[in-house]
Amino acid sequence: MKPQIITFLIKCPDQKGIVSKLTHFFYQEGFNLVSAQQYTNSIDGMFFMRLRIESDDTVLISKEQLEERFARLAPAYDIVWSVDYGNKKQKVAIMVSHTTHNLYDLLQRNKEQKLHCDVKMVVSNHTKLKPIADMFGIPFYHLPVTKETKKEQEQQLIDLFDSNDIDLIVMARYMQILSNDFINHYPNKIINIHHSFLPAFQGANPYMRAYERGVKLIGATAHYATQDLDEGPIIEQDVERVTHESTPATLKAIGADIETMVLARAVKCHLNNQIIVDNNKAIVFPETGE
Template identity: 50%
Template sequence: MSDYKQTNEVRLLISCLDKPGIVSSVSTFLLEHQANIIQSDQYTTDPSGGMFFMRIEFDLYGQDQTFEQVRGAFEEIAQTFEMDWRMELASRQKKMAIFVSKEDHCLLELLWKWRAAELQVDIPLVISNHEDLRSEVEGYGIPFYHIPVTKATKAAAEQQAIDLIKKHQIDFIVLARYMQILSPTFVQAFPKQIINIHHSFLPAFIGANPYAKAFERGVKLIGATAHYVTDDLDEGPIIEQDVLRVNHRYTTEQLRVAGRQVERIALSRAVSWHNNDQIIVHGNKTVVF
């Protein structure tokens, strides 16, 4: 969207081994670079030598330095504490690509939030292995690319998608019920940049047709899980999960309808948190600030 407010707000995310002096060094650095801290959150897995995670929002009000200069200067501190870190300018709109198949509920949730300016991203394209949702996507003024996938053409189809993603300089990808398993080649090309919604409360009912499995087990909660995609199917770092209470009267189809509602909520939250730089991935877990 073109009306995104331009600010000097910056987001800094840090993860490293916990040791004395990290908070003091970061705070002193920001003071010396004329930065005003707006919000600061931190988490330590174990006070006696665990992992340290931190997210800071600050405003650069100094007129004699640029964001790039401040980011470059922070490298010295990062090396001192062996940090895994990133610094993002909040006003930079990330570019998000959406992959979808035939079901529209997650796609339309994201597009509605984008049009309502609740999701501050740029959406240069939607990719689908079916033509079904072309009119809905193009109705939002977003280019729609149909890339059919068969067993014989999968590698070529993925390469076509990779080329489009790189051409449009996409920052992250959302699988909005894209019913294809991505190859390791594709996943490794975009590490920690692919968000998937799984129609189950993982690790329960992994794989296809979870609502039939849930019905057979007589579940009392229907869930959905938004997670980063890794080479291990449905086992990537979990970002968000949500549930909805059901009972013995629900049919398989009613469970599926309830599940769609939870899927929309869990996925849109995960996408917003990723877009707002609120997530740090550590191993197969996430820290969400």
């Protein structure tokens, strides 16, 4: 039987002996430590850790017992934690409007099993991208929205996502501003791609504003959606150098390529449990070969 990899994400106030205490706990419970990644924010006095442990037939403790025993340890060190057992693919919904590149890229990566997830649906306020969803055999839902029907449409979205047990929502250029109620229903479960290197050029039409400013770098940012537009915890960013000869059209074309890479990396980090959110900052641990 193949060993099971269990991932713990941990944050707590920094304190002496915390690494020893955590690793010793899992050793006592019979687990093999596969990897331990840690980061200490000395300015805020916070400690973050991503622990991956291996469970096999020699481990006699159940999931319930493991969580119960760790929960007894946590209060003494003010530990906030989560655990993932790696045996369940997260269910993903992709939201889009008009642009094709992010949707096509994510569905192609999913088809090639480069993303550890189950894309359950594509949802759009338009029908333009239905052929792409059909091409990959993914159910497509058309939920049009106007200013007057926004509340009702978002409730339809919530009903659709909740009835399908969606774990992650990816806004692959869904060009609608989500309400606070909707965002709060899925905390740290909505990833948005913004076609700018935030915090520069927030909001709409960043490529035109970048052109008007004569930027020398064009970029993209993937972040968790929060109540503050384009100000959620940043997961991934990248840039490409451009020149004064770049037009809004060429900036847009260059930006599209950056967007696909940035969004795919951000989604992969989320699916691999590499992210701890602390206030409005995302602590993103690098891959360890998993």
